[in-house]
Amino acid sequence: xxxxxxxxxxxxxxxxxxxxxxxxxxxxxxxxxxxxxxxxxxxxxxxxxxxxxxxxxxxxxxxxxxxxxxxxxxxxxxxxxxxxxxxxxxxxxxxxxxxxxxxxxxxxxxxxxxxxxxxxxxxxxxxxxxxxxxxxxxxxxxxxxxxxxxxxxxxxxxxxxxxxxxxxxxxxxxxxxxxxxxxxxxxxxxxxxxxxxxxxxxxxxxxxxxxxxxx
Numbered sequence: 001x002x003x004x005x006x007x008x009x010x011x012x013x014x015x016x017x018x019x020x021x022x023x024x025x026x027x028x029x030x031x032x033x034x035x036x037x038x039x040x041x042x043x044x045x046x047x048x049x050x051x052x053x054x055x056x057x058x059x060x061x062x063x064x065x066x067x068x069x070x071x072x073x074x075x076x077x078x079x080x081x082x083x084x085x086x087x088x089x090x091x092x093x094x095x096x097x098x099x100x101x102x103x104x105x106x107x108x109x110x111x112x113x114x115x116x117x118x119x120x121x122x123x124x125x126x127x128x129x130x131x132x133x134x135x136x137x138x139x140x141x142x143x144x145x146x147x148x149x150x151x152x153x154x155x156x157x158x159x160x161x162x163x164x165x166x167x168x169x170x171x172x173x174x175x176x177x178x179x180x181x182x183x184x185x186x187x188x189x190x191x192x193x194x195x196x197x198x199x200x201x202x203x204x205x206x207x208x209x210x211x212x213x214x215x
Contacts, residue, residue, distance in 0.1 A: 004129035004150060006059030008101035009052055012084075012093045013065035013074070013111050016041050020112065022187050026210070039206055042073050044185055047114040047200025049077050051180070054118035057125045063111075064097040094156045105129065107148040108156055114199035115180035121146075124178055133171040137163040139182045139193070146181060147171065 013019070016038040023040060027033040045063075052061050063074035064082045071081045082100050086092035094108045107125065128134040128148035133155070136146040144162040147154060157165035167173055185191050195207060 004105045004125070005057070006103060007057050007105045007107050007125050007148075008060040008062065008098075008103050009058050009107045009109050010094055010097035010101060011045075011049060011052070011061065011063045011074075011079070011109050011111050012090055012097070013045055013063055013067060013070040014041075014090075015065075015067045016069060020044070020186065023185070023191070026188055026191070036206075036210065038069065040203075042069060043200075043202040043206045044112040044114050045070055046073050046077065046202045048109070048111055048116055049074055049079050050200055050202075051113070051116040051118050052109060052121060053078055055121040055125070056118075057122045060102055062097050062101055064093045090158045091156045094154065094158070098154050104151045105148070106154055107146060108154060108158075110145045110184045112185045113145060113180060113183070113194075114185060114203035115183055115194040115197035116200075117180050120176075120178040120181045123176055124174060124181055127174050127176060131172045133166075133169075134174050135163065135166040135171045136174050136178065136181055138184050143184065145184050146174075 019041045027036045052058055061079045062082050063079045064084050065071050066084045075081050082097050084093045086096050098106050124136055132150055132152050134148045135144050138145050142163050144166055147156055179197050183194050185194055
């Protein structure tokens, strides 16, 4: 298998009101809790998309969403937005997005990686280009933050225990010095870990504003 020079990366984005429910304690008790929670989800998405677009190995970035605000943020950064026509959950959204992606090398990337660095993604994609299917597990080792396929089906199995499901399905587990790539954000503890690594400007700015208002 020759080196892969360009990847199509697909990022799924849920509707904001049902995304990242375990982060709701961060905004609980505020009069503007719903609005700020939506801002936080958008910040995670924006910093993830910005880092991916800065990666030279990424030739196309598609965000699959039916949320108007998420679509606006993604397109404003330069991503292509694909409507979630199946509307049957994460894996169906990814499979739909991949069908719209150009080229034989495709990757599914989590939307909640605010500490991601372009060079980390480039390193992981370079390693992924050596095999037909590969994945990167999250920091806990049970979830998946990146799933790739070259010249074949992606076969996403995101959800509880996805790392094990992808491994059982024949994908190769990749490891490397990619702290921002493995630290997805589902809980307040996850967010604090990402902040220690250094997040993108949008997440950092929002957290700073929340701290200034007593949250």
